[in-house]
Amino acid sequence: QKEVEQNSGPLSVPEGAIASLNCTYSDRGSQSFFWYRQYSGKSPELIMSIYSNGDKEDGRFTAQLNKASQYVSLLIRDSQPSDSATYLCAVMGTGRRALTFGSGTRLQVQP
Amino acid sequence: DTAVSQTPKYLVTQMGNDKSIKCEQNLGHDTMYWYKQDSKKFLKIMFSYNNKELIINETVPNRFSPKSPDKAHLNLHINSLELGDSAVYFCASSLNPTDTQYFGPGTRLTVL
Numbered sequence: 001q002k003e004v005e006q007n008s009g010p011l012s013v014p015e016g017a018i019a020s021l022n023c024t025y026s027d028r029g030s031q032s033f034f035w036y037r038q039y040s041g042k043s044p045e046l047i048m049s050i051y052s053n054g055d056k057e058d059g060r061f062t063a064q065l066n067k068a069s070q071y072v073s074l075l076i077r078d079s080q081p082s083d084s085a086t087y088l089c090a091v092m093g094t095g096r097r098a099l100t101f102g103s104g105t106r107l108q109v110q111p
Numbered sequence: 112d113t114a115v116s117q118t119p120k121y122l123v124t125q126m127g128n129d130k131s132i133k134c135e136q137n138l139g140h141d142t143m144y145w146y147k148q149d150s151k152k153f154l155k156i157m158f159s160y161n162n163k164e165l166i167i168n169e170t171v172p173n174r175f176s177p178k179s180p181d182k183a184h185l186n187l188h189i190n191s192l193e194l195g196d197s198a199v200y201f202c203a204s205s206l207n208p209t210d211t212q213y214f215g216p217g218t219r220l221t222v223l
Binding site for chain 1: 152156167
């Protein structure tokens with residue numbers, strides 16, 4: 001079992017719709033969770049971090065964490081073509097001092 | 112102002128050569144990292160330094176040797192390059208080992 005799993009996609013949504021990206025992780029003791037966005041040929045850039053169960057909102061982005069079910073999700077409201085990118089879920093595992101990344105979900109927002 | 116910078120951006124070299132990639136951050140962070148992103152876009156930690164001390168050394172061939180001359184710099188030297196070393200190498204930094212990481216622009220290494 002991979003430590004951090006994501007559906008590779010592509011996830012295709014129409015412009016203006018809500019895009020929902022999901023991530024599951026295997027280390028039950030993980031405490032820190034991050035979503036990064038990576039455009040083709042570019043470096044990962046941080047979108048959201050979340051540490052507690054529940055929702056965290058920042059503009060059009062909402063991160064959701066459920067530690068009991070070991071999943072973290074990212075919702076993008078009013079999706080724009082500029083949101084088309086690969087979204088990487090990253091988890092800081094128990095006692096670890098480095099992030100474990102999922103393989104990423106490619107999002108395509110159709111104009 | 113560039114927060115995390117890497118040089119060179121592109122590196123094309125022959126098998127068997129030795130090469131170095133340099134990384135600098137001006138964020139005042141204590142922790143720096145090297146990641147490798149392969150052709151399938153999977154991003155994997157290689158090394159991490161905190162206050163110039165090596166704290167993470169994943170299963171990486173010993174042809175790869177990181178060096179941190181000070182907290183703001185982390186270099187990666189690779190000996191006897193192999194075809195499988197072709198990838199994008201990202202440097203990152205964070206305030207401390209558990210804090211948010213910020214990535215450099217990456218170095219695309221191609222070994223011929």
